[in-house]
Amino acid sequence: MNQNVNLAGHGSPVGVDIKGVNLSFGSTHVLKGIDLQIKPGEFFAFLGPSGCGKTTLLRLIAGFESCQSGEVLIGDRDVAHLPPWRRDVGMVFQSYALWPHMTVRRNVAFGLEERKFPRAEIGPRVEAALDLVGLLELAERRPSQLSGGQQQRVALARTIVVEPQVLLLDEPLSNLDAKLRIQMRRELRLLQRKLSLTTIFVTHDQEEANTTSDRIAVIEQGIIQQVGSPMELYDQPANLFVANFLGVANVVAGTVSQEGDGLSFRSDDGAVTVALSAAGQGPRSIVFRPQNLTIQPAGQPAPEGLTELAGKVSHMEFLGSVVRYQVTVGPHFLLVDSAHQKGVVPMEEGTDVNLFINNELVIDLPN
Numbered sequence: 214m215n216q217n218v219n220l221a222g223h224g225s226p227v228g229v230d231i232k233g234v235n236l237s238f239g240s241t242h243v244l245k246g247i248d249l250q251i252k253p254g255e256f257f258a259f260l261g262p263s264g265c266g267k268t269t270l271l272r273l274i275a276g277f278e279s280c281q282s283g284e285v286l287i288g289d290r291d292v293a294h295l296p297p298w299r300r301d302v303g304m305v306f307q308s309y310a311l312w313p314h315m316t317v318r319r320n321v322a323f324g325l326e327e328r329k330f331p332r333a334e335i336g337p338r339v340e341a342a343l344d345l346v347g348l349l350e351l352a353e354r355r356p357s358q359l360s361g362g363q364q365q366r367v368a369l370a371r372t373i374v375v376e377p378q379v380l381l382l383d384e385p386l387s388n389l390d391a392k393l394r395i396q397m398r399r400e401l402r403l404l405q406r407k408l409s410l411t412t413i414f415v416t417h418d419q420e421e422a423n424t425t426s427d428r429i430a431v432i433e434q435g436i437i438q439q440v441g442s443p444m445e446l447y448d449q450p451a452n453l454f455v456a457n458f459l460g461v462a463n464v465v466a467g468t469v470s471q472e473g474d475g476l477s478f479r480s481d482d483g484a485v486t487v488a489l490s491a492a493g494q495g496p497r498s499i500v501f502r503p504q505n506l507t508i509q510p511a512g513q514p515a516p517e518g519l520t521e522l523a524g525k526v527s528h529m530e531f532l533g534s535v536v537r538y539q540v541t542v543g544p545h546f547l548l549v550d551s552a553h554q555k556g557v558v559p560m561e562e563g564t565d566v567n568l569f570i571n572n573e574l575v576i577d578l579p580n
Contacts, residue, residue: 226254226411227288227378229274234283236273243269244280245435251413251428256405258414258422261432262458268383270432271415275304275381287379303377307384309368311356317343317367318352324375342374345404362393369401373408380405380412386421398425419459423447431455453578456500463506463547466580469497478577484543487520487570492577500576503550508538511565519569522547526564540566 229251236244243266251257259267272278274285276297285293292300311320321342325335343349346366356364365385372380382401386394402425405412416422422429423443431438431446431454439451443459450456453464467480469492476489478499487499507516515521527546528539535550536559549568551559560566 226409228253228255228286229379229411229413230284230286231270231274232284232286234270234273234280234285236269236278236280243435244273247283247435247437249430249437249440251411254409254411255427256402256412256414256425258416258426258429259432260416260419260422260429260458262417265432266435267415267417267432271304271381271383271413274300274379274413275302276300301377302379302381303372303375304381304383305365305368305372305385307387309356309364309385309388311364311367311371313356316353316355317348317359320356320367321371321374324371328375338374339370342370345373345407346370360393361389362397365389365397366400369404373404373410378411380410382412382414384415384417386416386418394421401425423459431458433458450500450576450578453498453500453580456576456578461503461548462500463503464498464500465545466496466498469494469577478575480543480545482543482545484545485522487575488572489575489577490572493579496580497577498580500578501570501574503537503548504535505570505574506547506549507569508540508549508551508560508566509569510560511567513567515567516569518571520572522568522570524566524568526560526562526566529559529562531559538566540568542568 231247231249234244234247247270259270261267269278273280276295280293283293284291287300312323318339321339322335325338340349343352346369348363348366348370351359351363356367386397389397398421414425426443428440428442429446430440433454439446439455446455447459450459456462457464465480465485467478469476469478469489476492478487478489478497511523522542524540524542526538527541530537534553536553538549538551540547540549547568
């Protein structure tokens with residue numbers, strides 16, 4: 214994208230404040246008591262599985278859905294009962310929704326024409342928007358003559374040319390191949406920073422959310438499970454759903470009890486025992502990531518200060534940068550990531566191994 218062109222803006226970015234929102238479709242309660250504050254100029258993601266309510270929440274902000282209770286504030290203005298065209302937001306749809314019979318230039322100009330902008334102003338605005346997304350030289354092509362990434366840029370240009378206060382993105386990268394998605398999410402972030410535009414991004418892809426967003430709201434069954442930065446959610450999940458949804462996690466159910474001066478976790482079958490420095494007591498689960506474990510063949514000297522678990526390799530996957538082992542420990546299948554080095558032969562299935570974990574890396578959560 215060309216980073217040397219500026220579109221005139223509204224001035225200071227605005228926040229989005231959602232207060233006590235409930236939304237139902239008939240007897241189905243889709244959004245349940247949503248309270249959320251999105252900061253001015255923030256790149257914010259709604260993340261969750263299909264059907265969790267994240268797209269409905271985005272459409273509510275855009276004005277395509279109406280809530281039965283609650284407020285939706287853009288800046289200091291409650292827009293909950295305003296139609297979409299009076300909310301000053303721009304939305305990029307998953308399908309891009311480009312007019313196939315119009316050129317790129319006409320597609321981008323369409324919103325300005327509908328808003329009755331002076332014709333003398335439309336041309337320069339369209340030129341600036343197309344230059345910003347690097348498509349000025351393709352202005353006379355039609356959407357069918359563009360790649361998926363180029364079509365997405367047209368949809369972005371058409372949205373930002375009207376200078377919305379808030380940019381809404383409904384899974385805009387889902388139609389692109391894996392390599393192009395990586396490129397486009399970087400460009401999205403660069404564009405958002407350049408425009409200082411409050412942006413809300415819906416995705417079910419945790420990697421997209423992690424690499425683009427300042428903060429993320431994890432949503433499940435119409436309820437916000439946790440809000441935080443990508444690292445906060447990954448390292449300090451609030452519950453088992455968040456722990457499992459963000460990244461790969463080993464989860465073992467059991468009980469935490471007092472033992473001497475400290476606390477100890479014991480799995481229900483007794484196969485996994487881990488000392489904990491701080492934890493809630495009673496029925497709990499421990500969570501640890503595959504990269505938090507160290508693996509080595511049984512019989513080798515154990516590192517000091519780490520919890521040791523004996524197991525057997527039941528499966529091995531080569532993932533390029535890491536080798537991922539599935540290790541059977543009692544009835545549990547634990548995943549272990551070991552950095553791949555050229556010339557190092559992975560352990561075969563059936564190898565007896567020991568796993569080691571630093572207790573400080575273990576997260577304990579309610580069952």
